[in-house]
Amino acid sequence: MGKMLLNKKIRAAFQEELLLLIHHHADVDCVSSAIALESVLENATICASDGISSHGQKIVSIVESKILEKPPETWDGTVVALDCPNPEHCGPVPKAKQIVVIDHHSKIEGWPKGTEIIHQPQKTSTAEIVFDVISELDLEITKTCATILLSGIYTDTGQFRHANNGTFNTASKLCNAGADPQEVINILDSERPHIQKTTFLKAAQRMKWMQEGKWIIANSIVGSFESGSARLLIVLGADIAIVASGNKKGEMRLSTRASNRIVSNGFNLTTILESISEMNGGSAGGHPGAAGYNGKGDPEAISEITKQKCINAIRELP
Numbered sequence: 001m002g003k004m005l006l007n008k009k010i011r012a013a014f015q016e017e018l019l020l021l022i023h024h025h026a027d028v029d030c031v032s033s034a035i036a037l038e039s040v041l042e043n044a045t046i047c048a049s050d051g052i053s054s055h056g057q058k059i060v061s062i063v064e065s066k067i068l069e070k071p072p073e074t075w076d077g078t079v080v081a082l083d084c085p086n087p088e089h090c091g092p093v094p095k096a097k098q099i100v101v102i103d104h105h106s107k108i109e110g111w112p113k114g115t116e117i118i119h120q121p122q123k124t125s126t127a128e129i130v131f132d133v134i135s136e137l138d139l140e141i142t143k144t145c146a147t148i149l150l151s152g153i154y155t156d157t158g159q160f161r162h163a164n165n166g167t168f169n170t171a172s173k174l175c176n177a178g179a180d181p182q183e184v185i186n187i188l189d190s191e192r193p194h195i196q197k198t199t200f201l202k203a204a205q206r207m208k209w210m211q212e213g214k215w216i217i218a219n220s221i222v223g224s225f226e227s228g229s230a231r232l233l234i235v236l237g238a239d240i241a242i243v244a245s246g247n248k249k250g251e252m253r254l255s256t257r258a259s260n261r262i263v264s265n266g267f268n269l270t271t272i273l274e275s276i277s278e279m280n281g282g283s284a285g286g287h288p289g290a291a292g293y294n295g296k297g298d299p300e301a302i303s304e305i306t307k308q309k310c311i312n313a314i315r316e317l318p
């Protein structure tokens with residue numbers, strides 16, 4: 001076992017009534033850390049200082065944990081601030097016998113004198129530190145608790161993109177304790193509304209594509225969710241996606257996307273859609289890789305003109 005995290009003073013502080021303080025708009029790492037600690041300790045209450053993020057709330061709903069919505073002015077025991085590099089992140093911090101901070105951010109500052117700080121900036125999440133704390137206290141981690149901690153790690157590492165050796169080490173231990181990686185993904189990757197799913201499938205079904213040089217241009221027509229549909233056509237492999245929608249009043253919208261590769265070659269959707277608005281009225285705007293157009297006319301016709309302009313622009317690329 002590595003360096004001990006808990007000194008005598010912290011161990012004694014953990015015997016007191018604990019208030020687990022989570023930061024403003026608490027994220028999954030923070031909420032998971034609090035819920036894991038609450039589930040293994042009998043003397044802990046979780047308190048949110050200023051709301052919980054929507055993903056954080058998903059974690060709360062798994063255990064139906066009761067969370068105080070406002071920190072009390074004073075706490076007769078120990079306040080444990082989680083995932084908070086400074087007191088402003090979770091303020092107002094109640095007056096307490098002892099404050100313990102558990103955090104992994106690179107810089108910790110502003111805590112009053114006498115605060116015990118467990119600071120492990122090499123850790124990719126606070127959940128990993130909490131796992132070590134629970135292990136050092138010789139407390140048993142339940143399957144649910146393990147899944148919740150793994151959720152914290154999954155989120156704070158950007159689905160393991162920023163993970164290091166230690167991250168996988170702890171993740172593996174959590175899986176041994178019963179955490180199910182697939183369950184974590186199910187908890188956190190929220191389902192799209194049904195109407196959105198069918199719209200995206202229709203966008204794919206009606207899609208037409210062609211190739212100009214090495215670049216692929218795809219276009220489609222939907223009733224709504226044009227921008228999400230355009231983004232998905234890029235995911236499917238298009239370099240340029242043009243998705244149109246129209247209504248009975250004769251109003252139409254275009255949403256366009258371009259791949260990073262074609263944009264870095266100098267392709268710019270904004271200029272193309274601006275030329276459409278010069279020609280057809282309406283308004284255009286956006287970025288080289290994502291632009292939109294609102295105007296009047298036949299969505300199919302405007303879409304076709306846009307495609308032709310894209311072809312011309314490709315021919316002018318260096």
Ligand SMILES: [Mn+2]
Nearest residue numbers: 029083126156
């Ligand atoms: Mn964190």
